[in-house]
Amino acid sequence: MNNFEGTLGLAKRAGKVVSGDLIWESIRKKQAKLVVIDADIGMNTRKKLNDKCAFYGIEIMIAPRAQTIMNAIGQNRKAIAICDQGFANALRKWKGT
Template identity: 40%
Template sequence: MKSPKALSTLGMAMRAGMLATGDEIVLKAVQKGQAKLVIVAGDASDNTKKKFRDKCSTYGVPLAIAFDRAALGHAIGKSERVIIAVTDSKFGQMIASHLSQHSEVDNIDQSTGQQGQ
């Protein structure tokens, strides 16, 4: 399994109530400034990837394209998930640091200047 630390940290964030899942819920979290990191499954549709890449860029939210929908769902104890927002900055930083060390990440943008806050 690739990046088990990122997946286990996602599970901890879920148990702590620091995740939002689902297209509309994540979109609202991004727009309200609640999302600290958005993760899109690598097997999501191109439209979904583009939609969230654009929204995250507009609102300055780091975005990672990682894993697949089954791995994301399993990590948080739910059915398959295509999109997840981490709503806690510490969890977001931990997960982003684990993801940036692994090759399955297609895109992670941390140029928002929010690191270390």
């Protein structure tokens, strides 16, 4: 596990990660500070998330490897929303690892 995955796991344990259908609501309400998607997410879902995040001004980040989210939070998810600015900033720091 690298520090990116560790930060995701810590955010999950802190209750600052939203997944599943709740991602869309967190984006719409601007509770999401950052949306993280796995590298192997489907193209339709990627486009929908990109469009929604662009409309609401929320940054979207592609995880460095496939299954990064699953390894970090222990759930088979392809996308999550980070609802805390501190965790979002920490994840931006690891971009490209």
